[in-house]
Amino acid sequence: MDRLVAVLGAGDASARLRTAMTVGSEPGLVEALLERCAVEPDFFVRDMLTWALLRQPAEVTVPKVLAELQSERVQARSQALHTLSKLGVPSTWxxxxPELLRDPDDEVARTAWRAAVALAPVDEREALAAVLVTQLGRGDRTVQLSLSRALVALDNLIEPHLQQALTNPDPRVRAHARATELLLRDPDAAFAADVDAAKRIDALGPEKAAQVEARLAC
Incomplete structure (x- = not known):
């Protein structure tokens, strides 16, 4: 086992990937896999480390993954959230x-949004929507698209929240809310174009914006 742990930290990414592919069935490696998840720079290796964790006994893995959510290391929190979403254990919801959903690091927050939508029970989805809309206007387009996709996954629950966000004094929040509304109507829409369109609509003012939106809804 010590040899496998050593190879997980090898300088060659290909060697780390091959090792991650083979260690999932080896007992007693959960802590080593989580430690590597926290520092592994290669996306594909991280993904394989997650796969290896999924092959470990859930009764051992889940408590240790949950503990990683308290880590001061950004990547440890992000990877733990990703792993929880893949494990799919309802009780981990x-x-x-809310602190993780509002995490100051964009990657942690984005992963938290995806995991929350995947794990939230039906009776908690309304409360989740209320927290997620507080993040409208945050970050660049990649971050905003992640949030919009999470919101759209909650379907019609988000409509009242989006309507309220359209009156927010921050133009970035209003534009993001409008773009999310357009994405809700048409999930195949190009989000970048929707953001630009939302900004143009918002610039028209509330009355004309409402007229344009009414035409778009037809």
Whole structure:
């Protein structure tokens, strides 16, 4: 086992990837896999490390993954959230706190949004929508698209929240809310174009914006 742990930290990414592919069935490696998840720079290796964790006994893996959510290391939190979304254990929903959904690091927050939508029970989805809309206007287009996709996954629950966000004094929040609304109507829409369109609509003012939106809805 010590040899496998050593290879997980090898300088060659291909060697790390091959090792991650083979260690999933090896017992007693959960802590080593999580430690590597926290520092591994290669996306494909991280993905394989997650796959290896999924092959470990859930009763061992889940508590240790949950503990990683408290880590000061950004990547540890992000990878733990990603792993929880893949494990799909309903009881872990409670660990995705509003603090994680508002995490100051964009990658942690984006992963938390995806995990929350995947794990939230039906009776918690309204409360989740209320927290997620507080992040409208945050970050660049990649971050905003991640949030919009998470919101759209909650379907019609988000409509009242989006309507309220359209009156927000921050133009970035209003534009993001409008773009999300367009994405809700047409999931295949190009989000970048929707953001630009939303900004143009918002610039018209509330009355004309409402007229344009009414025409778009027809």
């Amino acid at each position: 409670a660990a995705i706190t």
